[in-house]
Amino acid sequence: MKLEKAKLIVHSDPSGGAKDIEFMFNPSELDFTRQIKWHSDPGNRGTTLLPKVNFSGVEPYSFTLQNLLFDTYEKKTSVLKDYIDNIKKGATAKTSTNARPPVYILTWHDTYFHCVVTSLNYRITLFLSDGTPVKAIVNISLQEVDPENFSGSKPATPTGKKDSRLSNSNTRGTTRSQNNPRRSRGTIGDKPITPTQNKNSRRSKPSRRPKRKN
Numbered sequence: 001m002k003l004e005k006a007k008l009i010v011h012s013d014p015s016g017g018a019k020d021i022e023f024m025f026n027p028s029e030l031d032f033t034r035q036i037k038w039h040s041d042p043g044n045r046g047t048t049l050l051p052k053v054n055f056s057g058v059e060p061y062s063f064t065l066q067n068l069l070f071d072t073y074e075k076k077t078s079v080l081k082d083y084i085d086n087i088k089k090g091a092t093a094k095t096s097t098n099a100r101p102p103v104y105i106l107t108w109h110d111t112y113f114h115c116v117v118t119s120l121n122y123r124i125t126l127f128l129s130d131g132t133p134v135k136a137i138v139n140i141s142l143q144e145v146d147p148e149n150f151s152g153s154k155p156a157t158p159t160g161k162k163d164s165r166l167s168n169s170n171t172r173g174t175t176r177s178q179n180n181p182r183r184s185r186g187t188i189g190d191k192p193i194t195p196t197q198n199k200n201s202r203r204s205k206p207s208r209r210p211k212r213k214n
Contacts, residue, residue, distance in 0.1 A: 004108065004109055005022050005023055005024075005026060005108075006022075006023045006026045006027060006065075006106075006107070006108035007020055007021065007022045007023070007106075007107050007108070008020065008021040008090070008104040008105070008106060008107075008115075008140075008142075009104060009105045009107055010102050010103075010104060011102070011103045011104060011105050011114055011147060012102065012103045013089075013101075013102035013103070014099065014100060014102075015089075015093075015102075017089055018086070018089040018090065018101075018102040019086050019089075021086060021087055021090070021104070023065075023068055024068075024069060024070050024071060024083075025068070025069050026108065027065050027066070027067075027068065028067070030063060030065075030108075030112075031063055031064065032061050032062075032063045033061065033062050033063065034058060034059060034060070034061045034062070035058070035059040036055075036058050036059070037055075037056035037057050037058065037059065038053045038054065038055060038056060039053065039054045039056045040052070040053045040054075041053075041054075060143050060144035060145065061113060061143070061144040062118070062141065062142065062143045062144070063141075063142055064119075064139060064140065064141045064142070065138075065139070065140045065142070066139050067137055067139065068137065068138040068139070068140065069135070069136075069137055069138075070082075070083040070084065070135070070136045070137075070138065071126075071134065071135045072134045072135070073126060073128075073134040073135060076128065076132070076134070077132070077134075078132050078133055078134070079124070079133050079134050079135060079136045080124075080133050080136070083136070084122055084136055084138070087120065087122070087138060087140070088120065089101070089102065090102060090104065090116075090117035090120065090140070091117050091119075091120040101116060101117060102116075103115070103116055103145060103147070104116070104117075104142070106142065113142075113144040113145075114144065114145050114146070114147040115142040115143055115144050115145060116142065116143055116145050117140060117141070117142055118141045118142060118143045119139075119140070119141035120138075120139075120140055120141075121138070121139040121140075122136050122137065122138040122139070123136065123137055124136050125137060
């Protein structure tokens, strides 16, 4: 039977620089954890005196690949350049509107999850006489994600373009003024009020008293 290696296959990567991560040695075990959320009401208890609980939802699965060994001693090449630098891309994002680390698929004979790296730890345990690192032990913590429901950073409004919400708000205000011109301040019908007309319109005309007959 052919040995099959565990892999983290790149599902999507905005930067385009990440590559699949194939482990030199398969992990000894896979340990998955999921939290189920329940909300309890201490003031609402049944006959057993236990609080009433309501189901709130589930958290994504999380898991850690521990003590992954990468060894380039026989090749006499840098384990950082050959393996670790590519693994580090799972915890790196470039500064851009779509900046985010890559999404992976964990496979090892079976397909497990779409996931993202939440924590990365590595230590170098062996060097050549010239300082070349040739052995590293890596721990990668991952979290399940919905492949249909993730995105990068929120894009900024392009320069020179107005926010559509502001445009709609101005349009509504203009439409109301056109539909009821008497309500719009500073106009009489379709004609604008001049400063003199506006000033005179606020003055009340004096009332004339009738002349007394002798």
